[in-house]
Amino acid sequence: MDIAIFVFDDMTALDAIGPMEVVALLPGAELKIVGKQKGQVRAGKGARSLGIVADYALGDVTAADVLIVPGGTGTRALVNDDALTSWIKNIHATTRWTTSVCTGALLLAAAGVLNGVPATTHWAAMDLLKKLGAVPTDRRVVEEGKIITAAGVSSGIDMGLTLAAKIAGEDVAKAIQLMIEYDPEPPFDAGAASKASPELRKLAIELISS
Amino acid sequence: MDIAIFVFDDMTALDAIGPMEVVALLPGAELKIVGKQKGQVRAGKGARSLGIVADYALGDVTAADVLIVPGGTGTRALVNDDALTSWIKNIHATTRWTTSVCTGALLLAAAGVLNGVPATTHWAAMDLLKKLGAVPTDRRVVEEGKIITAAGVSSGIDMGLTLAAKIAGEDVAKAIQLMIEYDPEPPFDAGAASKASPELRKLAIELISS
Numbered sequence: 001m002d003i004a005i006f007v008f009d010d011m012t013a014l015d016a017i018g019p020m021e022v023v024a025l026l027p028g029a030e031l032k033i034v035g036k037q038k039g040q041v042r043a044g045k046g047a048r049s050l051g052i053v054a055d056y057a058l059g060d061v062t063a064a065d066v067l068i069v070p071g072g073t074g075t076r077a078l079v080n081d082d083a084l085t086s087w088i089k090n091i092h093a094t095t096r097w098t099t100s101v102c103t104g105a106l107l108l109a110a111a112g113v114l115n116g117v118p119a120t121t122h123w124a125a126m127d128l129l130k131k132l133g134a135v136p137t138d139r140r141v142v143e144e145g146k147i148i149t150a151a152g153v154s155s156g157i158d159m160g161l162t163l164a165a166k167i168a169g170e171d172v173a174k175a176i177q178l179m180i181e182y183d184p185e186p187p188f189d190a191g192a193a194s195k196a197s198p199e200l201r202k203l204a205i206e207l208i209s210s
Numbered sequence: 211m212d213i214a215i216f217v218f219d220d221m222t223a224l225d226a227i228g229p230m231e232v233v234a235l236l237p238g239a240e241l242k243i244v245g246k247q248k249g250q251v252r253a254g255k256g257a258r259s260l261g262i263v264a265d266y267a268l269g270d271v272t273a274a275d276v277l278i279v280p281g282g283t284g285t286r287a288l289v290n291d292d293a294l295t296s297w298i299k300n301i302h303a304t305t306r307w308t309t310s311v312c313t314g315a316l317l318l319a320a321a322g323v324l325n326g327v328p329a330t331t332h333w334a335a336m337d338l339l340k341k342l343g344a345v346p347t348d349r350r351v352v353e354e355g356k357i358i359t360a361a362g363v364s365s366g367i368d369m370g371l372t373l374a375a376k377i378a379g380e381d382v383a384k385a386i387q388l389m390i391e392y393d394p395e396p397p398f399d400a401g402a403a404s405k406a407s408p409e410l411r412k413l414a415i416e417l418i419s420s
Contacts (some may be wrong), residue, residue, distance in 0.1 A: 050264065055261065151391050161397050178411065179418055183350070188375075188389040191388060
């Protein structure tokens with residue numbers, strides 16, 4: 001089972017690594033880490049960035065059983081990248097499951113995959129998602145046919161486990177959840193935009209922009 | 211604020227990326243991704259692996275405000291690596307916070323950092339942690355002075371937020387939690403070893419060993 005994960009400069013690493021760690025444990029999983037070109041991309045910016053290696057260029061991968069498109073600030077430039085959006089559209093035509101995490105949904109939308117389709121993204125990008133033709137849906141994981149979109153960053157873990165259950169059944173998904181010891185205990189009840197004060201939203205945006 | 215994150219072959223990527231994504235949003239954060247040598251390491255094995263770039267070799271980094279040591283199967287060989295354990299010991303002497311996720315605790319223990327210290331690790335490695343001199347403690351995040359250890363894989367996100375609050379205060383930690391939209395909705399209640407059947411534990415071990 002080929003699992004293609006697109007990586008790019010100024011992506012959010014956790015968007016990709018959350019679901020990756022889950023689906024990599026599926027029996028028969030093979031990861032294809034795909035970039036615009038082969039070689040290193042930098043997740044995040046400057047002194048806060050991490051080098052991730054694209055083992056394949058877009059042209060090297062022409063089909064996949066599962067596509068995972070992560071998000072990050074770098075998506076804003078890529079929505080106008082025809083080589084990428086064509087690739088996503090073509091891969092989507094071959095997949096059993098097409099998925100995104102966070103603003104990865106903007107790339108699916110730019111590729112025409114989400115036209116009129118209920119989907120989710122990071123809370124701060126819902127308007128953009130609508131402009132790109134999707135139907136913004138305020139849930140953590142949104143399933144619509146073979147398309148599964150997840151909300152911001154950490155929601156990719158929940159999406160990955162949902163997907164694992166569809167692919168390999170609930171027992172395997174539960175065993176993966178146990179292996180990654182996903183029994184969350186967030187120290188604060190602060191992760192949902194619907195419950196956040198305007199001040200907290202503002203501070204969050206300032207932190208990501210600084 | 212220098213945040214050193216050790217990376218190595220056959221590590222578990224999510225162990226490192228979970229807390230990294232949190233602490234990278236702290237004001238003034240600078241990441242130092244450190245390997246045995248500079249260059250690519252492979253998180254995970256073979257067709258299920260991801261290339262991560264070590265920007266620094268051990269000798270390039272002699273102090274850090276925060277040390278994060280992730281886990282993974284690769285730790286088993288590294289507990290006997292004197293160059294690494296000496297480095298951890300020396301960095302620990304300079305830190306404000308020394309942390310581990312999952313079996314990263316085995317590396318802290320091998321460096322002598324956890325002698326007689328309450329600490330946690332992945333549920334399947336508690337016995338090994340004890341053999342290396344720590345006092346295994348069955349909590350998701352264990353704080354003991356400046357040392358914070360986290361349980362398996364995904365617990366590093368909870369640890370990172372706990373650490374963020376200590377470094378920059380609760381408001382900043384809450385804003386980071388909002389930015390990574392950490393409002394978990396695990397599809398199953400299967401992440402805690404204490405609640406898992408022997409059969410589920412066995413299946414989890416088989417998945418990671420296959």
